[in-house]
Amino acid sequence: MIEKTDLSFERAVLIGIVTREQDEDKLDEYLDELEFLTYTAGGEVIKRFTQKMDVPNPKTFIGSGKMEDVHQFVKEEEIGAVIFDDELSPAQQKNIEKILKCKILDRTGLILDIFAQRAKTSYARTQVELAQYEYLLPRLAGMWTHLERQRGGIGMRGPGETEIETDRRIVRDKISLLKKKLATIDKQMEVQRGNRGQLVRVALVGYTNVGKSTLMNVISKSDVFAENKLFATLDTTVRKVVIRNLPFLLSDTVGFIRKLPTQLVESFKSTLDEVREADLLLHVVDISHPNFEEHIDSVNQILTEIEAIGKPTLMVFNKIDAYKPEKLDEDDLITEKTSAHYSLKEWKKTWMNRLGDNVLFISALNKENLEDFRRKVYEAVREIHITRFPYNNFLYPEYDKYGEKK
Numbered sequence: 001m002i003e004k005t006d007l008s009f010e011r012a013v014l015i016g017i018v019t020r021e022q023d024e025d026k027l028d029e030y031l032d033e034l035e036f037l038t039y040t041a042g043g044e045v046i047k048r049f050t051q052k053m054d055v056p057n058p059k060t061f062i063g064s065g066k067m068e069d070v071h072q073f074v075k076e077e078e079i080g081a082v083i084f085d086d087e088l089s090p091a092q093q094k095n096i097e098k099i100l101k102c103k104i105l106d107r108t109g110l111i112l113d114i115f116a117q118r119a120k121t122s123y124a125r126t127q128v129e130l131a132q133y134e135y136l137l138p139r140l141a142g143m144w145t146h147l148e149r150q151r152g153g154i155g156m157r158g159p160g161e162t163e164i165e166t167d168r169r170i171v172r173d174k175i176s177l178l179k180k181k182l183a184t185i186d187k188q189m190e191v192q193r194g195n196r197g198q199l200v201r202v203a204l205v206g207y208t209n210v211g212k213s214t215l216m217n218v219i220s221k222s223d224v225f226a227e228n229k230l231f232a233t234l235d236t237t238v239r240k241v242v243i244r245n246l247p248f249l250l251s252d253t254v255g256f257i258r259k260l261p262t263q264l265v266e267s268f269k270s271t272l273d274e275v276r277e278a279d280l281l282l283h284v285v286d287i288s289h290p291n292f293e294e295h296i297d298s299v300n301q302i303l304t305e306i307e308a309i310g311k312p313t314l315m316v317f318n319k320i321d322a323y324k325p326e327k328l329d330e331d332d333l334i335t336e337k338t339s340a341h342y343s344l345k346e347w348k349k350t351w352m353n354r355l356g357d358n359v360l361f362i363s364a365l366n367k368e369n370l371e372d373f374r375r376k377v378y379e380a381v382r383e384i385h386i387t388r389f390p391y392n393n394f395l396y397p398e399y400d401k402y403g404e405k406k
C-alpha cells in the first residue's frame with residue numbers, strides 16, 4: 001500500500017466557495033459532510049473558510065487575500081491539514097502547498113484516504129491502491145517539491161525533470177501491475193458468482209451511512225460491520241436469505257457519496273459488479289438526513305455510471321425513528337412552509353406517491369415495519385423468480401406457524 005496522508009488527531013480547516021450554482025446554505029451542507037469525512041479520517045475541524053467567487057482562481061483556487069487569512073490561521077493555530085471541498089488541479093495543489101506549508105487535501109484525496117484506512121481484505125486494498133496511484137500520477141511533480149522542502153538543507157538539490165519522469169514510469173508500471181492483479185481476481189469472482197446457481201440476486205445500495213449494513217444484519221441475522229462513520233463497508237458481503245418459502249441472495253456493498261472520485265468508481269468496478277448483476281435493488285435512504293433527496297440523486301447518478309440504473313427497485317426509507325420535521329407554529333404566518341416541515345404522511349404525498357407500491361418506511365435500528373419490508377421484498381423477488389423459472393422447484397414448501405405444510 002502506498003503512503004497515505006495520516007489525519008489522525010490532525011487539526012484541520014475546511015475551505016469551500018459560494019458560487020452561482022452553490023449558495024451559502026448548500027455550501028454549509030457540503031461542508032458539514034466534509035467535516036464528517038474529516039472526522040471519519042481521524043481529523044478535527046477547527047475552522048471553516050468560505051469565499052464568494054464566480055470562478056475559482058486557476059492558480060490557488062481561492063483569492064490571494066483569503067489565502068493570506070488562511071495562512072495566518074494555519075500558522076497561529078498549528079493547523080496540520082487544509083481540506084478543500086472541491087477537486088484541486090495538480091498545479092493548484094502544488095501552489096497552495098507552497099504557500100501554506102502543510103498538508104493540502106481535496107475531497108477526492110480525503111475520500112481515497114478513508115478508503116485506504118478502511119480497506120481490510122487484500123482485494124479491497126488492491127482496488128484502493130490502484131485508485132491512489134491513478135490519483136497520484138498527474139500530481140507527481142508537485143509531490144517532489146514537497147519532498148524537497150521536507151528534506152531541505154545541504155546536498156538536496158531540486159529533482160530534475162528526469163527524476164520525475166522515472167517516478168512517472170514507476171507509477172505507470174505499478175498501475176498496470178495492479179490492473180493485471182485485479183483482472184485475475186475478477187475472473188475468480190466471476191466464477192464464484194456463476195457457482196451461486198440461479199437464485200434471484202438482490203443488492204442493497206445507497207448513500208454512505210444510511211443503514212445498509214444494519215438492515216443486512218437484521219434481515220439475514222448476520223454480523224456485518226456497521227458504525228456511524230462514512231464508508232464502514234468496502235467489501236461486498238453476500239448472504240442467502242429466506243423469506244417464507246423463497247430463498248434469494250442479498251448483498252451489502254460500499255456506500256456512495258456525492259462526487260465519488262471517478263478513480264474509485266473505476267477501480268471498484270468488480271465490487272460494484274454485484275450491483276450491476278443484481279435482479280432487484282433495495283435503494284436505502286436515510287430519511288432523517290436533511291439532504292436525503294440530493295443523496296438519492298447522487299446514488300442514481302452513480303448507478304447510471306456503472307450501468308445499473310433502471311432495474312426493478314424498492315425505495316427503502318430508513319431511520320424513520322430519527323426523522324424530526326422542523327416545527328411550524330400555526331400562528332406563524334411569516335415562515336414559509338418547506339419540505340423541512342413535512343411530516344412523514346406529507347412526504348408520502350409528494351413525488352414519493354409516484355413510486356406507487358415500491359416504497360417502504362422502516363427503522364432498521366428499532367426493527368419498525370420490518371414485516372412490511374419482508375412482505376414487499378418477498379413479492380418483488382417472487383415476481384422475478386416466477387418469470388424466470390416458470391416451472392420452478394426452488395420455492396420451499398410453505399409452513400404455517402405450527403410447522404405444518406400448508
Ligand SMILES: Nc1nc2c(ncn2[C@@H]2O[C@H](COP(=O)(O)OP(=O)(O)OP(=O)(O)O)[C@@H](O)[C@H]2O)c(=O)[nH]1
Pocket residue numbers: 206207208209210211212213214215225226227228229230231232233234253254255256318319320321322362363364365366
Ligand atoms: N436512528 C437510526 N439509526 C440507524 C438506523 N439504521 C442504521 N442506523 C445507524 O446508522 C449508522 C450507519 O449504519 P450502517 O449500517 O453502518 O450504514 P451503511 O449504509 O452500511 O454505511 P456504509 O457502509 O458506510 O456505506 C450506524 O450508526 C447505525 O446504527 C435506523 O433505523 N435508525
Ligand SMILES: [Mg+2]
Pocket residue numbers: 212213214225226232233253255
Ligand atoms: Mg455498510
